Amino acid sequence: MDTKLDPSRDDLPLMANTSHMLVKHYVLDLDVNFESQTIEGTIVLFFEDGNQVKKQTSSTKEICQLESNEACTFRTPEPCHIPATNARTDSSKLGYNDFAICDKGEKDTFDKDGNHDNQEQASGISSSEYCCDTRNHGREDFLLVLDCCDLSVLKVEEVDVAAVPGIEKFTRSSKLSVISEELRNEVVGELVTLPADRWREQLDYYARCGQAPGCGELFFDTDTWSLQIRKPGALTASEFPHAIRIWYKTKPEGRSVAWTSDQSGRPCVYTVGSPINNRALFPCQEPPVAMSTWQATVRAAASFVVLMSGENSAKPAQLREGCSSWHYYVTMPMPAATLTIAVGCWTEIKLEKDLVTERPFSSSEATFRCAGVCGHVEYPCRFQNASATAQEVIPHRVFAPMCLRDVCQETLLPLIPPCLSAAHSVLGTHPFSRLDILIVPANFSSLGMASPHIIFLSQSTLTGMNHLCGTRLCHEIAHAWFGLAIGARDWTEEWLSEGFATHLEDVFWTKAQQLSPHEAQEQQELRACLRWRRLQDELRNSPEEMQVLRPSKEKTGQVSDSGASVVKHGLNPEKIFMQVHYLKGYFLLRFLAKRLGSETYFSFLRKFVHTFHGQLILSQDFLQMLLESIPEEKRQDLSVENIFRDWLESSGMPKLLPDQLVLLLEHLLEQKTLKPQTLQSLQRTYRLQEQDAEVRHRWCELVVKHRHAQAHRHVERFLLEDQAMGVYLYGELMVSEDARQQQLARRCFELAKVQMDRPSADVVAQMLF
Numbered sequence: 001m002d003t004k005l006d007p008s009r010d011d012l013p014l015m016a017n018t019s020h021m022l023v024k025h026y027v028l029d030l031d032v033n034f035e036s037q038t039i040e041g042t043i044v045l046f047f048e049d050g051n052q053v054k055k056q057t058s059s060t061k062e063i064c065q066l067e068s069n070e071a072c073t074f075r076t077p078e079p080c081h082i083p084a085t086n087a088r089t090d091s092s093k094l095g096y097n098d099f100a101i102c103d104k105g106e107k108d109t110f111d112k113d114g115n116h117d118n119q120e121q122a123s124g125i126s127s128s129e130y131c132c133d134t135r136n137h138g139r140e141d142f143l144l145v146l147d148c149c150d151l152s153v154l155k156v157e158e159v160d161v162a163a164v165p166g167i168e169k170f171t172r173s174s175k176l177s178v179i180s181e182e183l184r185n186e187v188v189g190e191l192v193t194l195p196a197d198r199w200r201e202q203l204d205y206y207a208r209c210g211q212a213p214g215c216g217e218l219f220f221d222t223d224t225w226s227l228q229i230r231k232p233g234a235l236t237a238s239e240f241p242h243a244i245r246i247w248y249k250t251k252p253e254g255r256s257v258a259w260t261s262d263q264s265g266r267p268c269v270y271t272v273g274s275p276i277n278n279r280a281l282f283p284c285q286e287p288p289v290a291m292s293t294w295q296a297t298v299r300a301a302a303s304f305v306v307l308m309s310g311e312n313s314a315k316p317a318q319l320r321e322g323c324s325s326w327h328y329y330v331t332m333p334m335p336a337a338t339l340t341i342a343v344g345c346w347t348e349i350k351l352e353k354d355l356v357t358e359r360p361f362s363s364s365e366a367t368f369r370c371a372g373v374c375g376h377v378e379y380p381c382r383f384q385n386a387s388a389t390a391q392e393v394i395p396h397r398v399f400a401p402m403c404l405r406d407v408c409q410e411t412l413l414p415l416i417p418p419c420l421s422a423a424h425s426v427l428g429t430h431p432f433s434r435l436d437i438l439i440v441p442a443n444f445s446s447l448g449m450a451s452p453h454i455i456f457l458s459q460s461t462l463t464g465m466n467h468l469c470g471t472r473l474c475h476e477i478a479h480a481w482f483g484l485a486i487g488a489r490d491w492t493e494e495w496l497s498e499g500f501a502t503h504l505e506d507v508f509w510t511k512a513q514q515l516s517p518h519e520a521q522e523q524q525e526l527r528a529c530l531r532w533r534r535l536q537d538e539l540r541n542s543p544e545e546m547q548v549l550r551p552s553k554e555k556t557g558q559v560s561d562s563g564a565s566v567v568k569h570g571l572n573p574e575k576i577f578m579q580v581h582y583l584k585g586y587f588l589l590r591f592l593a594k595r596l597g598s599e600t601y602f603s604f605l606r607k608f609v610h611t612f613h614g615q616l617i618l619s620q621d622f623l624q625m626l627l628e629s630i631p632e633e634k635r636q637d638l639s640v641e642n643i644f645r646d647w648l649e650s651s652g653m654p655k656l657l658p659d660q661l662v663l664l665l666e667h668l669l670e671q672k673t674l675k676p677q678t679l680q681s682l683q684r685t686y687r688l689q690e691q692d693a694e695v696r697h698r699w700c701e702l703v704v705k706h707r708h709a710q711a712h713r714h715v716e717r718f719l720l721e722d723q724a725m726g727v728y729l730y731g732e733l734m735v736s737e738d739a740r741q742q743q744l745a746r747r748c749f750e751l752a753k754v755q756m757d758r759p760s761a762d763v764v765a766q767m768l769f
């Protein structure tokens, strides 16, 4: 498929050419410097050949060459010392649809951002040789494109993995006598595909390779959104080095992290969940399909704590006077955008007396475990580990500035075990082995954010009763399953994480409070009501195209040949404040859960989690599996197409259940005034005359209350056809003190009274006369 990229003003470009090479692991080695507000160091990326390359079975070389020619290649017919700008201008003239870069004002920013230090770097590297090469072979080099923004890239080099002692076991040849590119790539190829039970060894070798010497600098260029790397003479992805090291530095204004101070006034820095994700923290492959593992060594002054997405609760290692180093790793492949880091002078907050009792594993909890192996790529998965699947409460820690200790102890700490346990009782296995919760500085722009192994919570959740803290915590905990363990293949389908987390937060929270089924239902109805009002408000005040949950429609999930794509509205500043994905997604799931019955729905959801954890999904993966689990005769008009049409691809309010309509109308009944136009559009939008008697009853009440003469015939019909429910409407017509309405009541009674049972007729007669 060939999706033309059009990174217009508010779409987020994903530039990485993941179809050619796919990153499997990152080794980060970074220093955090609060004085200069920079993070500086190296990142080593380990690749395997991408999907397009892997698909080829024979004559790989030929095909790869073709592909790399199709992809964005670097064309420099002139000698290498020409300014990089010209090279790029040339390439855009040649019309690479595949690799469209925002052209607006780029030339201006080119020199200002200081991104482009490579001119000097490149000039030192055998440039003449390269130029000759280009002329001789007449083909262009393969170009590796990484997502990168607001970073100063200092140097890019190939890593000599063959120099690591003991590495020969990852090759077919016993001795590494002739070291070639092919051999190095063979080593990386073996390393990235080691079986899951050898994960420790794999991590260890990744780390050692990460420290191996360089064996040749690579050419690079940067622009607003990407870093492009090439090796002279490497014409295809398979000839390109599969382990590369990038020396770089973040910028204080870079949009992936915020440099700020905590509630005690001490400096800190953390990833903000920016729309541009982590590409201003490290060069990476952003498209979610580039699921990778990582490890990081982060150094900071000894007074700081480094928290990060990692399976291990890292402890600081003292390096030299006043400097500590922290090491984190993950073994579950996830999109680079999920990595989170926070560095600050935080304190671990514990309960005064050690009240924390980790609940023992109980084997009976594992009853709903589904048989069968996991569907994801190999990694040491908790779903396959009996004691992990039974663990209701995972180990957790809370970090905050010292000044918030008391409020954390009172409000937050007691909530964590019941919320984690509630989540486990609903969904089963916790996908992650541990959890840190950090109370972020006051300037954090939302109430919470979930990442692997770490949740950010706003201090706003800590005051008042524990309700806000509990619901927010439950919401973020739910993201461990929906958003992290099961990710959206296309980021425009945000509802796949936010809709689910919003729906599950209520379910978890009512369980965590140990409410009775009746109380739980009441609380959930109340929240539905509030959300309905919020959604209505938002839809009234937002542009129509922003109200659609699946804006790319049938193109959802498609990428260009190179793997690049854009996330529709991904950079639209309005979007940050919109909750439509949360709310509409929530109402869809609520609707589905009601249709199936809560028990059936949640047992389906556990099966779904078991099937899809560790993978990326599109809406249809969920909907198809859900519909297949319902017997055909119960499906009625439910189909993937109908759900797309009514819920995911339309703007405006979602389709309503009768109960939700009743709630809506009752809410409207409390309004003092409603314009006739509002009433009219209400009737049209929800086709109220086709609804059940409960709904029509509320509608008639509205008509009477607001003396909406245009709909008097609806009242008339109700009084005649729904006599069992109409008695009180007579009263309402009479007390309205509107002559036309009183007349209507009398007229209907005349027609109906003959058939009316005696007591009802008497009651109505008293009202009328």
Ligand SMILES: [Zn+2]
Pocket (backbone or CB within 6 Å): 374, 375, 376, 381, 382, 383, 384, 613, 614
């Ligand atoms: Zn698994």
Ligand SMILES: [Zn+2]
Pocket (backbone or CB within 6 Å): 475, 479, 497, 498, 501
């Ligand atoms: Zn969320």
